[in-house]
Amino acid sequence: MAAIPDRISLPRHRDLEGRGGGIFWRRAMVAFLAFFVIVGLANVFGQHPSDTTVTANGVSLQLHAPNALRGGLLYEASFTIHTRRALAHPTLVFSKGWPIVHTINTLEPSPVDETSRDGEIALGLGPLRAGSTYTLFGEFQVNPTSVGWWPGDVWLYDGSKRLLHIDRTIVVFP
């Protein structure tokens, strides 16, 4: 039988005495990695879009967009208005979080006008007939430097009258 190799201790390196913690931590880390993947599948880290709809006074506004995002993501959001009554000056207003979080690549169809309303972005959509549906598509890219929680509210106005409000927070992961 050859001599025990130098710096090998049989209790430590063969019988693994005092090394029970190592296997515990390895299993704990494997469990953590599996948990991380499951959380990702559950859309906690974002990208998968969801629908948010608010309705009042014969008008509904549906937002189709992901609530959680990651830096650099390209995605499309849509804002759909169904109205049972005519709207003379429908205006979608986006909270400040939208331009801070995103580079807005394009909006289709192009709004009739763009203004600032108390620091928020206001997009005039042009008159809507009763019973009509209007969808605004936006192509966005998430600014990698905007990590955190941002207000992602959207309002629908008719002129100066507020009709609908989607209360929303955008989360940006690094």
Next chain:
Amino acid sequence: MDIVLRGIFVFFALYVLMRVIGRRELSKLEPFDLILLIILGDAVQQGLTQDDYSLTGAMLAIVTIAVLQIAVSFLNFRFPRLRPVLNGEPVVIVQDGKPIDRNLRRERLTLDDLAESARLQGIGSLDDVAWGVLETSGEISFIKKSA
């Protein structure tokens, strides 16, 4: 600053990941492992520098990782108590020609893996082995029985 912070996070995340994956898997590079490593590198790069194409950004990322690697290496050298955590420890897996099943299971090694490693070192039978040690690098070293 962002790239340095990302570099620090990526370094430690990869360090933990490599320790969890296990030394044996990392030491053998079969074709699929090589492809996985390339994919891993690409995925890490995207998160590290994102859309920064500058030389400054690349240097920040590289130097951050190099400094951390030197720091870990220094800790490993200076503080022996940290070595098991940072670097792992060898595990005896063969004694006097007999595989130690408990240690093989712990390291997710099969008898076939063991025999393959032995063959690669010119050993035809484990009966000829006095000691087999899974080293911290993931390599298996064999010490033959004295004639």
